Amino acid sequence: MQFQQLQYFVAVAETRHFTRAAELVHVAQPSLSQQIKALERELGAELFQRARGNITLTDAGEALLPLARRILADTETARYEVQELAQLRSGRVRLGATPSLCTGLLPDVLRAFHDRYPGIRLLIEEGGSHDLVRELARGALDLALVVLPLPTPSPALTTVDLLREDLVVVSSPESPKPGHGRRTVRIADLEGERLVMFRHGYDLRELTVAACRSAGFEPDFAVEGGEMDAVLGFVRAGLGMAVVPRMVAARSGRGLRVTPLARPGLHRVIALAHRSDVAPPRAARELQRMLLER
Secondary structure: OOHHHHHHHHHHHHHOOHHHHHHHOOOOHHHHHHHHHHHHHHHOOOOEEEEOOEEEEOHHHHHHHHHHHHHHHHHHHHHHHHHOOOOOOOOEEEEEEOHHHHHHOHHHHHHHHHHHOOOOEEEEEEOOHHHHHHHHHOOOOOEEEEEEOOOOOOOOEEEEEEEEEEEEEEEOOOOOOHHHHOOOEOHHHHOOOEEEEEOOOOHHHHHHHHHHHHOOOOOEEEEEEEOHHHHHHHHHOOOOEEEEEHHHHHHOOOOOEEEEEOOOOOEEEEEEEEEOOOOOOHHHHHHHHHHHHO
16 A cells, blocks of 8 residues: 555545546546556455446445545654754644634734744634544644533543633623623523524533523523624624633623623633644644643
């Protein structure tokens, strides 16, 4: 089994077309087809079901695809690891983070990292913890900032607690104060209030909905489905209240009233995660150190 054969196999699997796959990897289509057939002979199984205009993966192909992607990703990581040994003057870090952390925690740390290592490219992927764990597992990310507990605990990942962050209620200063004007608000006080809610897959959505249900009521959504910036904008416009991390509220600027939650309140634990079987590249380890020492 050759590395090049795996590249060709993944290209065909992703395009579902031999000619387009050949263009993608810059090789003649007959040569690509011959290499795929050689790979199938090596494995003793067909990887594609070939019908005119319809290329699909066989069961063997479905089993090979995630492994092939991981091998290719690890090879790419190894290449960058070697390239960046020259005192971290070049290279990249692929960092995943939930959108709220991109708004609250990361800007200052990434600015400090960029100032110290201007030659390192920072590739940021936003997503929910579930999506980020999947991207880590397949080798598409070096590090990820995730919310614990993980939606699907994985022994293949190593996590290090980074911080415990309180959640607060934000509302428009022009709307009635939550909790009848008290300095703090209970989750139970949100019953009957119109809430601006994040899209499905957002960790904050699951946490808020679960807290409301534990308090004995179903939350009432005025608007739902937004990302962090959209949710804050809808709150400023007076469409409803939202439960957001304290760091996000502190950075949101004018136009928002921030009300703490009464004890025991709500909080979330942020952790730094990476694959257990592969050490992060040197540049990623340096960013990890700066995050842990921030």
